[in-house]
Amino acid sequence: MTRPSTDPTAATQGAVSQVLTFVIGDVTYGIDIPCVQEIRGWTAVTRLPQAPVDILGVLNLRGAIVPVLDLRLKFGSTNVQYTPVTVIVVVSVMSAAGAREFGMVVDGVSDVIDISPQDVKPAPDLGSGASAACIRGLIQVAGRMVVLLDVNLLLGRESTAAGPESDIQAA
Amino acid sequence: MAIDLTQFHDAFFDESFEALDAMESSLLKLDTGSPDAESINTIFRVAHSIKGGAATFGFGEITSFTHSLETLLDELRGKRITISQRICDLLLKSVDVMRAMLGATKGKQPIDAQAVADLQFDIELIIVHRDAGAAAAPSSATAPDDSGAATGAPADHEEPGRLVEWLIELRPGPEFFERGTDPVRIFRELAVLGNLLVTAHLDALPSCQDMHPGRCYLSWSLSLVSDAPEAAIREIFEWVNADCDLTVKASGGALAPRKAAAPVPTVLQPVSAAPPSVIAEAAPPASAAQAANAMDSGSIRVGVEKIDELINTVGELVITHAMLSQISRAVTGPSSEALRTAIQQLERNMRQLQESVMRVRMLPISAVFSRFPRMVRDLGQRLEKQVELKITGETTELDKTVLEKIGDPLVHLVRNCIDHGIEPAAARAAAGKNVVGTIHMNASHRGGSICIEVSDDGGGLDCERILAKARTAGVVGANDNLTREEIQELIFLPGFSTAEITTDVSGRGVGMDVVRRNVSDLGGKIEVHSERGRGSLFLITLPLTLAIVDGLSVAVGDQTYILPMMSTIESLRLGPTQVTTIADGREVFGFRDDYLPIIRLYRFFDVTPRARALHDGLVVVVEGAGRRVGLFVDDLLGQQQVVIKSLETNYGHVAGIAAATILGDGSVALILDVPDLIRGASRREAA
Amino acid sequence: MKSARKSVRRARRSSEPTARSEVIALPADCTLRNIGALRDQLCAVPADVTNITLDLRQLERFDTATLQLVAAFARDQMRRGTNLLTCGNRAVWDEAAELLGLTATLAGRV
Numbered sequence: 003m004t005r006p007s008t009d010p011t012a013a014t015q016g017a018v019s020q021v022l023t024f025v026i027g028d029v030t031y032g033i034d035i036p037c038v039q040e041i042r043g044w045t046a047v048t049r050l051p052q053a054p055v056d057i058l059g060v061l062n063l064r065g066a067i068v069p070v071l072d073l074r075l076k077f078g079s080t081n082v083q084y085t086p087v088t089v090i091v092v093v094s095v096m097s098a099a100g101a102r103e104f105g106m107v108v109d110g111v112s113d114v115i116d117i118s119p120q121d122v123k124p125a126p127d128l129g130s131g132a133s134a135a136c137i138r139g140l141i142q143v144a145g146r147m148v149v150l151l152d153v154n155l156l157l158g159r160e161s162t163a164a165g166p167e168s169d170i171q172a173a
Numbered sequence: 174m175a176i177d178l179t180q181f182h183d184a185f186f187d188e189s190f191e192a193l194d195a196m197e198s199s200l201l202k203l204d205t206g207s208p209d210a211e212s213i214n215t216i217f218r219v220a221h222s223i224k225g226g227a228a229t230f231g232f233g234e235i236t237s238f239t240h241s242l243e244t245l246l247d248e249l250r251g252k253r254i255t256i257s258q259r260i261c262d263l264l265l266k267s268v269d270v271m272r273a274m275l276g277a278t279k280g281k282q283p284i285d286a287q288a289v290a291d292l293q294f295d296i297e298l299i300i301v302h303r304d305a306g307a308a309a310a311p312s313s314a315t316a317p318d319d320s321g322a323a324t325g326a327p328a329d330h331e332e333p334g335r336l337v338e339w340l341i342e343l344r345p346g347p348e349f350f351e352r353g354t355d356p357v358r359i360f361r362e363l364a365v366l367g368n369l370l371v372t373a374h375l376d377a378l379p380s381c382q383d384m385h386p387g388r389c390y391l392s393w394s395l396s397l398v399s400d401a402p403e404a405a406i407r408e409i410f411e412w413v414n415a416d417c418d419l420t421v422k423a424s425g426g427a428l429a430p431r432k433a434a435a436p437v438p439t440v441l442q443p444v445s446a447a448p449p450s451v452i453a454e455a456a457p458p459a460s461a462a463q464a465a466n467a468m469d470s471g472s473i474r475v476g477v478e479k480i481d482e483l484i485n486t487v488g489e490l491v492i493t494h495a496m497l498s499q500i501s502r503a504v505t506g507p508s509s510e511a512l513r514t515a516i517q518q519l520e521r522n523m524r525q526l527q528e529s530v531m532r533v534r535m536l537p538i539s540a541v542f543s544r545f546p547r548m549v550r551d552l553g554q555r556l557e558k559q560v561e562l563k564i565t566g567e568t569t570e571l572d573k574t575v576l577e578k579i580g581d582p583l584v585h586l587v588r589n590c591i592d593h594g595i596e597p598a599a600a601r602a603a604a605g606k607n608v609v610g611t612i613h614m615n616a617s618h619r620g621g622s623i624c625i626e627v628s629d630d631g632g633g634l635d636c637e638r639i640l641a642k643a644r645t646a647g648v649v650g651a652n653d654n655l656t657r658e659e660i661q662e663l664i665f666l667p668g669f670s671t672a673e674i675t676t677d678v679s680g681r682g683v684g685m686d687v688v689r690r691n692v693s694d695l696g697g698k699i700e701v702h703s704e705r706g707r708g709s710l711f712l713i714t715l716p717l718t719l720a721i722v723d724g725l726s727v728a729v730g731d732q733t734y735i736l737p738m739m740s741t742i743e744s745l746r747l748g749p750t751q752v753t754t755i756a757d758g759r760e761v762f763g764f765r766d767d768y769l770p771i772i773r774l775y776r777f778f779d780v781t782p783r784a785r786a787l788h789d790g791l792v793v794v795v796e797g798a799g800r801r802v803g804l805f806v807d808d809l810l811g812q813q814q815v816v817i818k819s820l821e822t823n824y825g826h827v828a829g830i831a832a833a834t835i836l837g838d839g840s841v842a843l844i845l846d847v848p849d850l851i852r853g854a855s856r857r858e859a860a
Numbered sequence: 861m862k863s864a865r866k867s868v869r870r871a872r873r874s875s876e877p878t879a880r881s882e883v884i885a886l887p888a889d890c891t892l893r894n895i896g897a898l899r900d901q902l903c904a905v906p907a908d909v910t911n912i913t914l915d916l917r918q919l920e921r922f923d924t925a926t927l928q929l930v931a932a933f934a935r936d937q938m939r940r941g942t943n944l945l946t947c948g949n950r951a952v953w954d955e956a957a958e959l960l961g962l963t964a965t966l967a968g969r970v
Contacts, residue, residue: 067823067841
């Protein structure tokens with residue numbers, strides 16, 4: 003399934019927006035559909051040296067080099083499997099330098115749901131866990147809670163290896 | 174100006190800048206003692222072209238200035254004024270002023286009117302004073318040919334200064350406007366030459382209702398009283414499209430019909446009708462700067478994006494070929510041999526295609542080298558050093574992008590040479606050297622790379638001073654011993670400059686590290702070789718292309734890395750006795766009279782290797798950051814061309830990694846950045 | 861080709877012709893590529909108008925085709941006896957008309 007990427011902030015402007023939900027462990031998360039480029043089955047990635055533990059490496063997405071982030075690891079799971087049904091959700095975010103793509107490994111995707119921004123409740127103070135930083139809010143859908151993530155914050159500064167400075171620190 | 178020609182402005186600016194470069198080149202080569210007529214002609218045509226284009230687009234200030242310039246040049250080529258050093262300098266200043274005016278107009282900034290007026294005044298002064306000199310009667314012939322526009326008319330009509338009435342009949346066809354000619358612009362040009370009287374014929378003009386408004390129903394009879402030579406008048410019609418009948422005749426003179434292809438035999442050159450009609454049918458008049466391009470009929474302008482697309486596609490082809498090659502190796506059966514042969518043929522075809530496509534983007538380095546004679550001359554004067562510049566290998570071709578980015582580092586190197594390298598004349602004389610210092614710039618292709626050398630015969634690097642400064646800055650330990658090469662390498666560190674007086678030119682100490690970074694951004698490297706008292710040589714090596722690199726694939730554990738061949742020297746297997754461990758655990762081995770450190774790649778990249786003992790794996794000797802090291806790997810997998818894919822676009826920088834590539838099996842492999850690797854490894858060892 | 865009588869307002873038909881004026885404002889771009897629109901605009905002027913004013917104040921780009929069209933229009937109007945004036949007189953317009961030998965025609969004299 004592929005979708006063209008549009009400005010993800012459109013979702014926050016009052017109209018009904020669409021959210022792709024997926025499962026990690028027993029929590030359901032959601033991200034704005036406009037960011038989603040593609041959903042792929044699991045393929046092997048090439049490791050990147052000195053990358054944080056949740057960045058598995060990079061893969062070849064139709065000729066572009068795309069980093070892959072394991073959301074399960076990022077949110078604290080320890081025992082993760084890579085099975086034929088593991089999926090990678092490829093998203094596109096806008097950064098200062100232009101559009102960037104990356105992939106997120108999740109346990110499986112669920113449905114696409116419609117949400118209204120007024121139904122989104124702010125996230126309670128969840129402490130400083132990795133997931134907390136990228137939570138946009140919470141919403142109740144059909145009896146279950148969906149945690150809405152801000153894709154732009156998923157691949158945060160600490161996930162991209164910085165330049166020479168990190169060398170010196172590691173040295 | 175009310176006419177919409179903005180779509181053609183860019184071409185006009187581009188061609189004008191190029192024409193100014195040609196003008197500057199000619200001026201620099203001009204020997205004022207015995208001036209070469211062809212050079213003066215070239216310069217005249219440049220001014221004339223720019224004036225024409227500027228007038229067309231309504232750039233009044235440029236038109237006016239170039240008109241004065243053109244007048245002076247006309248006097249020079251007619252030998253009514255003799256060229257002198259002062260005039261040459263004035264003309265060089267005009268180049269600068271015109272560049273500034275064009276740049277300002279292009280960037281929609283105001284023009285520095287004072288600078289223009291001052292220079293224009295000086296030019297006019299020289300023109301005026303010609304009359305005070307031995308101004309002969311205007312009897313000498315003007316230049317024999319004028320970019321193909323000269324035509325058959327009695328010789329006396331060539332004389333400037335004599336008023337002649339020209340009768341011009343223009344009868345356009347109905348498609349005249351749509352073919353891109355706007356008569357009012359042409360008539361405006363004519364009006365500049367003298368007194369113009371225009372009569373329009375409306376007999377074919379229908380009523381507003383009945384007309385097709387895009388068609389031309391008018392025709393004109395013009396009378397131009399002017400002292401301009403006939404060539405000047407004909408030149409205005411040079412880019413008028415062919416859908417018309419045009420006659421230009423001097424009243425009482427011979428008829429000279431233009432549309433006829435057959436040249437009219439004359440006293441002067443026969444008319445060559447080809448160039449004007451080719452231009453007319455090709456496209457709407459884009460610019461007036463054709464004079465400089467008389468030779469250029471064999472080339473076309475192509476947008477850079479088109480070429481980049483071509484190169485991308487070729488890059489994808491390389492990957493696809495790699496995939497096919499891989500698959501074909503696993504194929505068995507009766508056709509497998511034929512398949513493998515065919516794929517090898519494909520590889521040969523592809524290399525050829527690749528080379529051809531790469532060559533499309535390649536331009537001779539003369540485009541960059543050409544600004545240096547002027548710079549060296551000006552800088553030498555400013556710093557009171559006597560310097561001469563020698564350039565060789567200027568036909569060596571580089572990729573366009575590399576060309577654009579190599580200019581700045583080269584400028585900095587040359588400035589450094591003049592400022593710090595070449596000694597003042599007195600010091601040189603005292604040292605028994607020629608009082609005039611020499612800077613030599615050379616470019617060549619060597620083994621798949623481009624080598625650019627900038628050398629001077631000046632004082633060379635002062636290693637003692639450099640070492641002292643490095644010690645003071647704490648970069649080098651007080652007791653560290655460095656080889657001469659290592660000391661010289663220090664100049665590439667940020668903030669380094671041993672110049673005692675910081676001139677405004679260089680010596681701010683931001684130079685050499687930026688130069689190195691610029692060069693390595695282009696995938697290249699820079700080294701310095703210097704000898705105290707004799708001079709310095711900076712050697713820049715650049716890959717022939719940016720997008721594809723020849724790589725050596727190596728295996729470390731389960732990872733495959735690509736080593737750029739350009740950085741690779743040799744690979745060898747070390748015996749257990751060949752490695753020595755020194756002081757703080759560092760390992761070195763002997764290689765060609767030297768001891769090189771070993772970098773265990775599995776440690777640097779944190780990979781589980783197959784082999785930990787050095788004699789169980791291989792060592793690849795590589796070169797970077799002015800040093801050589803041995804990289805310890807498990808295995809060599811082969812040599813192949815790889816397409817460079819950016820890691821930074823979606824991820825970021827990784828130490829020791831330059832980029833990524835896609836292998837034949839579709840997986841991603843990382844391309845090593847050898848200088849970064851070497852620097853990173855020594856930082857880690859030092860910690 | 862559009863019909864000439866497109867105007868919404870209709871002239872009162874009486875034995876005394878009342879003076880009627882119409883102003884045609886030329887748009888910013890009247891060059892060859894937009895010339896069709898200008899022609900339609902000019903042809904839309906009703907035949908019983910006595911004074912026509914061409915308003916040039918918004919005009920930014922024009923070429924020979926523009927002047928040819930306006931010349932045809934001016935000649936048509938002159939034959940009908942209509943007065944043709946221009947306002948927002950622009951020096952560039954006049955200069956171009958002069959260069960093309962159309963000054964007299966545009967002034968309604970030829």
